[in-house]
Amino acid sequence: MLVDTHERAFFYVRLSITDACNFKCNYCLPNGYRKTQSHNFLSLSEISRLARGLAQAGVRKIRITGGEPALRKDLTEIISLVAQTPGIEEVALTTNGFNLLQNIDAWHAAGLTQLNVSIDSLDPNQFALITGSNKHQAILDGIYRALARGLPTKVNTVLLKQYNLHQWYQFLAWVKDTPISLRFIELMQTGDNATFFADNHVRGEQFLGHLQKRGWQLSPRSATAGPALELAHPEYQGNLGFILPYSDDFCASCNRLRITARGALHACLFAEEGQSLRHLLQNDSDIPQLETWLQGQLQHKTATHGLHQANSGSTSHLAMLGG
Incomplete structure (x- = not known):
């Protein structure tokens, strides 16, 4: 088990497989993706070794992210090799859904156990204004296809004033x-x-009390769950969640690490810089060293991020680490 000096255990890794994105979300990449360095993203063999090493270190959930992960033509193979790794129990995917409808059957068959799709508006015109994309209906159709297959599906919406x-x-x-x-x-x-x-930030905490007064109740979190506070209501088929990075105790329950598409570990989304672990992914004989290396890096993980001091570290935009 991976544990930091603040007694937080880490069962969950967010693995970026590309930093490229084909949307122009106004809160992330308003001018679109611009290649700033060689792609040279982790290969299938490197991802396979990484998944095995993480499993041996006690990681049970791997979320595949981007940029937009579906821009990689080998995404189905990546899902499959991660899902077939002994010890990995959950394989999740976060996507903007641009080609979800065409691919969700294959991804599910490959071993995907959870889907997250970003939709920042249910109005097609507003969606296009936020994302620069006209794929609104196709994305919704993909979500309904995933639900029809029985795949647990979450929708992410960034609150924008x-x-x-x-x-x-x-x-x-x-x-x-x-x-x-x-x-x-x-x-x-x-x-x-x-x-x-400054123009669009909305404190999400204000909605919790409003909902609880109307019958919504907080649900318990599992060990591999993300940071969302989940609420359920007996009269609703779906549920609601809130990710509140500016709440006072947000970092106390941190259970996830981030690895970039080029193999750098970020112990926090807002860390100053990542530490490359790619040298431990070149040969099968290196895999046993990964747990020791990760445990060493966790000794430097801080108790909290610096967002309250407007310090976002080296994160210039969310696409570079997959959020």
Whole structure:
């Protein structure tokens, strides 16, 4: 088991497989993706060794992220090799859903156990304004296809004061009859979005009391769950979640590490810099060293992030580490 000096155990890794993205979300990449270095992303063999090493270190859940992970043509193979790794119990995928409808059957067959899709508006025009994409209906169709296959599906929505806050009740109406987990994510300040953050940040905590007064109840978290506070209501098929990075105790329950598409460990989304572990992924004989290396890196993990001091570390935008 991986444990840091603050007695937090880490069962969950978010693995980026590319930093490229084909959307232009106004809170992340308003000018679109711009290649700044060689792609040279982790290969299938490196990902296989990484998954085996993480499993041996006690990791039970791997979430595949980007950028946009579905831009990699070998995504189905990546899902399969991670799912077939002894010890890995959950294989999740976070995607913008641009080609979800065409691929969800193959991803599910390959071993995907959980799907997260980003939808920041249920209105097609507003969705296009936020993301720069006209794929709104295709993404919804992909979500319904995933639900029809029985795949647990979550939808991520970044709260934006000027763009989707007025659609709050539309989102609630959707969850009434749709068995999804809709998670509202509080906008986070990064190196590139200071002005946008100031204009659009909404504190998500204000919604919790409002919902609890109307019959919504907090659900227990599993050991491999992400940071969302989940709420359920007996009259709703779906549930709600809130990711509140500016809440006082947000980091106390941290159970996840991040690895970039080029093999750098980030113990925190807002760490100053990542530490490369790629040298431990070149030969099968190196795999046993990974746990010791990771445990050593965790000794430097801080108790909390620096967002309250407007310090986002080296994270210039969320696509570079998959959020």
